Amino acid sequence: MAIIETRKLTKSYGSIQAVRGVDLSIEKGEIFGLLGPNGAGKTTTIGMLCTIIRPTSGSASIAGYDIVQRPSAVRSKVGIVFQDPTLDTILTGYENLELHARLYGITSALRKKRISEMLQLVDLTDRRNDLTRTYSGGMRRRLEMARGLLHRPAALFLDEPTLGLDPQTRARIWDYIRKMARKEQTTVILTTHYMEEADQVCDRVGIIDHGQIIALNAPGNLKESMxxxxxxxxxxxxxxxxxxxxxxxxxxxxxxxxxxxxxxxxxxxxxxxxxxxxxxxxxxxxVPTLSDVFIKLTGHDIRDDSAEDSGSWIDSVARYRQKGK
Amino acid sequence: MNENRLQKELMGVLAVWWREFKVFQREKSRIVSSIVQPIMWLFIFGTGIGATVNMSSINYQDYIYPGVLTMSVLFGSVFFGLYIVWDRKLDVLKAVLVAPVSRISIFLGKVLGGCTDVMLQIAVLFLFSFLFPAVNVWGIPQALLLLFITSVALVSMGLALGSLLESLEGFQVISAFLVFPLFFLSGALFPIDDKLPAWLTGLVKLNPLTYAVDGVRGALLNINVFPFYLDFGVIVIFAAIMLLLGSVLFSRMK
The missing domain is CATH 3.30.70.920 (Lrp/AsnC effector binding domain/regulation of amino acid metabolism (RAM) domain)
Known part of the structure; x- marks a missing residue:
């Protein structure tokens, strides 16, 4: 059964269509990557699925609950790690998790057990009583992921989980994501613009550009199509x-x-x-990479509306490569 | 099902309250500075002005004691509320706002948290009441009740304004055009009698804080301009309006 279903999910801001009719079906236990350049509509899509942003049209459901009709039920079923850090830096790691547990209505009997479980999973047990402002970037991200999983969500959303981290820390974060998805049997939906990283972690990826899904498949199959x-x-x-x-x-x-x-x-x-x-x-x-797939797919797009100024880095890379040919 | 929902919301209120209390415990410098300021008003300003001002029945320092208590509630409450601008800037609130708890519960948790902070500061100031011989110790519970309701109103007001503000720059404007006028026009530092010019009396009577100061002064010093039911009524209505306004604006925030 699909944990997440979207039908023609659309969001417009005035005349700008950030997301145009996205259809997705994500299975339980899957690690799904939503890939695309900055401004492609990744964050907006995730925002709608987490009930932070109201869709303009279309519909979506998570674990059977409609995101517009039952936002509160949806919220209790999803965990979110935002692109920008949202830890309470005046609280300790443990207290951050406790606040979250209280907000999600986890009773005090369960709370302690669950918090120490999650701290252990992200290897932060010995730092639990330190203020999170003393944590490194990678530690903060790990604690946020632990927080997102604390209430046993059906789906965990990770918006650019490795953004702003150094390569070594990034590799570790991906290890944790894999480990957590397996251990907690959670469906993970992540966005990233690091194609190689997504390739290694995701069971399936959706490539999104200008608010539309232009490819949806396992990374291996996408590369095969090259x-x-x-x-x-x-x-x-x-x-x-x-x-x-x-x-x-x-x-x-x-x-x-x-x-x-x-x-x-x-x-x-x-x-x-x-x-x-x-x-x-x-x-x-x-060997073809997901980046090659992306450039091949969006390359046409860029030629079609070359008058439009698309300022993202991937567009300029694609243009550069085309010139080289 | 319905009961379950209510319980979840209640847990949400308590969660936010718990967080605010943790922060309060941690920010010791904030507590100390919030107590030092009223003490300077009482001992430096009070003694200085008291040396020249001659009030018929009472020492000037004793007279302004209830006023300075109310002032501490005013400053502490409004600035606590405005603090959410900072929380929003740091994205601390973002994770809280996506929890399956209604905005109103989060708002109420914040109000309770702010009132707790302020009332604890007031409790410390009450420890100094023995230095003001005119203060009637038995009136303290009544004064605390009035100050608590006032604090509910003012924290809500601060949160309402904080939900509207985009940046910290608005702080100065609110201080200059709201907080200080509310303070100076409350009769905290001078009696409201027929010696005042009519325009000032009019403005003072329009200020809901006047009734808080009058009520607290009545409870502690037995000096009232207005009857108790009027003082109590005005601040209860003020608190109700601010709670309503605050919850609406907070729910619409962002």
Whole structure:
């Protein structure tokens, strides 16, 4: 059964449509990533699902409760970690969790047990009595995630959970997200614009651009849709006909001593391929990434309305790459 | 089902109250400074003015004691309420506002929290009452009740204004055009009698705080301008209006 269902979910601010008719169905226990550049509508979508923002039209339900009809029931079923930190820095880590437990109506008998469970899960037990203003960025984020899970929500929303953290801390945060999702059996919906990170963590991703979902699939399938891996070999006289006949090879191009082969599962077939080619000088493998998928998908978009100024970094990267071709 | 809902809301009120109390305990410097200021009014201002002012039946310092208590309630309450501007700026409130608790319960929790802070400060000031020989100790409970209701009204007012303000800059404006006029026009520092010019008497009578000061002075010193039921009635109505206004504005915030 789907934990989250949206139908034509739309939000407009005046004449600007931030989210245009999003249809999603997210299963229980899934880690779902909503990917897109800044301003694509990720945060607005999450805001609507958490009943913070009222949709202009369309509908959505979480754990069977309609977000407009039953906001209070929805709120008790979701946990949220906002993009900007929202910890009470004048309270200790433990007190932050206690405040949350009280607000969500967790009785005092359960409270203690649940709080120490969650502190343990994010490895903050020994810092529980320190004021959160003394915590590092990564610790704060972890405590916020623990807070979001405290009331056993059906769905946990993480809006840019690794934004503003250094790479090492980011990797740790993703480890915690995986661990928490498994241990608490919670559905996790996260937004990010770090494509590689989403690729590693998410079961499925939805790519959102200009308020619309333009792709929705498992990261592997999305990369697969790029046509396969690209192997670039520098060599003098490749046996082109023999290479083309291989079952896993899709496309072969050769000019000026550079052989470009588009193929499936290059990591499995590379050694066999190299046996056939004499005088190999160097080899390079390019495996498509989610970023490539995104650029491919939105690239068309940018060409269609090139007059429109789209200032986000991913757009400029895409434009740069197109120029390079 | 309905009872369950009510219980959840009540837990929400208590949760916010609990948080405010924790913060109060932690911010010791705020408590100390909130007590030092009225003490300066009593001992420096009171003694200085009292040296030249001659009141027929009572020492000037004793006379302004109820007024300074009310002033502490005014400053403490309004600024507590305005503090949510800061909470909003730091996004502290955001996590609270998405909890499955109604805005009104959060508002009530804040009001209770503010009143608790202020009343604890007032309790400390009452410890000094032995220095003012005219004060009737048996009137203290009645004075506390009046000050509590006044505090409910003023914390609500502060929260109402705080929900409207976007930035901390508004603080100065509210101090200058609301808090200080309310204080100076309340008869906290001077008696309301026929020696006052008519315009001033008129303004003083329009100020709901005048009735709080008069009520507290009546309870502690047995000096009233208005009958007790009028003092009590005015501040209860003032508190009711402010609670209503505050809960509406707080619910609409952002």
């Amino acid at each position: 046509g396969g891996d690209l192997v670039i070999i520098r060599t003098k006289e490749p046996p082109l006909v023999k290479i083309k006949a291989l079952p896993y090879v899709r496309e072969v191009k050769f000019n000026d001593g550079v052989l470009e082969i588009t193929m499936k599962d290059a990591h499995l077939h590379l050694s066999g391929l190299l046996f056939m080619i004499p005088g190999v000088e160097c080899v390079e493998i390019r």
